[in-house]
Amino acid sequence: MKSARNTLPDEPPNALTCGIDWARDDHDVSVVDARGREVHRCTVEHSAAGLRELLTVLARTGVCEVAIERPDGPVIDTLLGAGITVVVISPNQVKNLRGRYGSAGTKDDRFDAFVLADTLRTDRARLAPLTPDHPATVALRRVCRARKDLVAHRVALANQLRAHLRNVFPGAVGLFADLDSPISLMFLTRFDCQDRADWLTPKRLAT
Incomplete structure (x- = not known):
C-alpha cells in the first residue's frame, strides 16, 4: 500500500473518525465525533469473524475513515475492500502525539486508538489516504x-x-x-x- 497524493476532505463524512490500534491477537477500536468526544469503543479479535465484526461496527456507527499504524495486512485489506478510507499514522508519530493529551508516554492500546482517531480529526491537512496496490x-x-x-x-x-x-x-x-x-x-x-x-x-x- 502507498499513500495517495490526493488529500482528505476538509471534514470527515458523518463527522466521525475511527482509530484502530493493531495488535497480534486483537485490535482496539475508538470512534470520535467532530468535537473530539469518544462515542464508541470496542475490541475485535484478529480473525475472520473479528474483521467482519469490525466492518459491522463501522457501518453501524457511520464511520468512513480509519487511522491505523501499519500500511498492510489483513486489517488493511479488509478495510479497503469495504470502501473505507484508510490513513496511516506511524507508531513514532503516535508516541509523540500522546503528549497532546497529557499522557506520560507509555503505550496503552486503548488510548492509542483514541489518539489515532482524534489525530485523523484534527490533522487532516497533513494526512493522506492509502491507495490499494495493483x-x-x-x-x-x-x-x-x-x-x-x-x-x-x-x-x-x-x-x-x-x-x-x-x-x-x-x-x-x-x-x-x-x-x-x-x-x-x-x-x-x-x-x-x-x-x-x-x-x-x-x-x-x-x-
Whole structure:
C-alpha cells in the first residue's frame, strides 16, 4: 500500500473518525465525533469473524475513515475492500502525539486508538489516504512472503538436522558444502548411520 497524493476532505463524512490500534491477537477500536468526544469503543479479535465484526461496527456507527499504524495486512485489506478510507499514522508519530493529551508516554492500546482517531480529526491537512496496490503487486508480495517463509522453514530444519548429526553421526557434518544440498540429502538417505557409512572406502565415496 502507498499513500495517495490526493488529500482528505476538509471534514470527515458523518463527522466521525475511527482509530484502530493493531495488535497480534486483537485490535482496539475508538470512534470520535467532530468535537473530539469518544462515542464508541470496542475490541475485535484478529480473525475472520473479528474483521467482519469490525466492518459491522463501522457501518453501524457511520464511520468512513480509519487511522491505523501499519500500511498492510489483513486489517488493511479488509478495510479497503469495504470502501473505507484508510490513513496511516506511524507508531513514532503516535508516541509523540500522546503528549497532546497529557499522557506520560507509555503505550496503552486503548488510548492509542483514541489518539489515532482524534489525530485523523484534527490533522487532516497533513494526512493522506492509502491507495490499494495493483493486483500484480499484491500477487508478487504474497509470493515473496511465501518464499521467505519457506526459506526460513528450510533453514530451521537444516539447523535441527545439523544438531542431531553432531550427536549421532558427526562425520556427515561438513562432508558436503551444504548440509541440505541434494547430494548431501541423498548421502544421508543411503548412509543414515555410522555403521552403514563404515562400508565406505575413499574409492567408494569418490564413486
